[in-house]
Amino acid sequence: MTGARSGRRAGDSGTREAIVTAARRRFAENGYDGATIRGIAADAGVDPALVLHFHGTKERLFAASLQLTVVPGELITSVLAAERRRLGEEFTGHLGEIVVRSVLTVWEKEDARASFVGMLRSAATNEQAARMLREFVTTTIMTALSQAVGPDAGEPDPATRRYRASLVASQVIGLAFTRYVLQLAPVTSASAAELVAAIGPTIQRYLTGDLSSG
């Protein structure tokens, strides 16, 4: 069965999956502007019209390719829930290292790293992609993080929780950018354990520490 043949059946989830897989790779390699519907269709072995039939627009396809890789918000929520059960009262004090270890574990998987780096590349060069990534980070990752430092973890103010979560995003995104995009030597070659020890306390302070003075 070729991709083109299977594509004739609109309900074929294999074709839909092949298109999204091709899109994910193209967006990662070429960024949002550089990836074309035509190129994605060619990679998936289908007609460009079928890509549009399934996904409507390049933007929707981009969104679909984000949702079908690791879903960061869900992942963070489930990791934090598991760690909360495991650590009990100590959970809040270990949030920083849990966050750093989790993102590094995810990024060790090449697919997940490639899709995140692709998101950064796209956001860097295209306002539409930046808006999508911004909304995505806000509605999933920041929501998951700000729940973790909610009232029962000592931060009753929702605006402060969002500020804390955005500071975490600034360091986590900066880590990804220097480690994988810029490939700045010592950060790139450092082990996960070294980075958890170095950056974990930063994230911990952003989530639960005093932010108004040094």
Place this chain on the structure above:
Amino acid sequence: MTGARSGRRAGDSGTREAIVTAARRRFAENGYDGATIRGIAADAGVDPALVLHFHGTKERLFAASLQLTVVPGELITSVLAAERRRLGEEFTGHLGEIVVRSVLTVWEKEDARASFVGMLRSAATNEQAARMLREFVTTTIMTALSQAVGPDAGEPDPATRRYRASLVASQVIGLAFTRYVLQLAPVTSASAAELVAAIGPTIQRYLTGDLSSG
């Protein structure tokens, strides 16, 4: 009129422009470290001495080629030297807030912010530009920072100084990316004073704190 002839007149803006154009091409092709004053001069059809006459140093020529309004390595070195004179023995303890306040002050100038964001955008999508930015950050910005935490500030090991400087780069670049490129709401709307208070201690710890445990 050839480049070589125009080069004889030191005030000739055409020659200056030819040198910058040649530099831009060489930096893109060979990276920051690989590009030489000699090679750039040859491409522009002028004597290497004339390149130095116009631009002083390779870093300044690089800044000119990117239309940067500031020379980052020089700026950091001069800000740190001024603060060291002003604060005396307290200098080392205030490094974190000095670094955050300095970059935010520079980025408040639209030209400087646009150049830096342009460098990030280019590096995000083009391996050649990433290599150039990586080498530039390493040989200028990280060198300036690692001098600031050198033996007299308590860090005798050069490899550790580089690691510390690269951690600083991860947070500073992440701040620029979330504040100006991604425009993630609370980080984007926060005042410079708020960010200095929130992020200064992170930079301080990366430069002078214990990185091996939380």
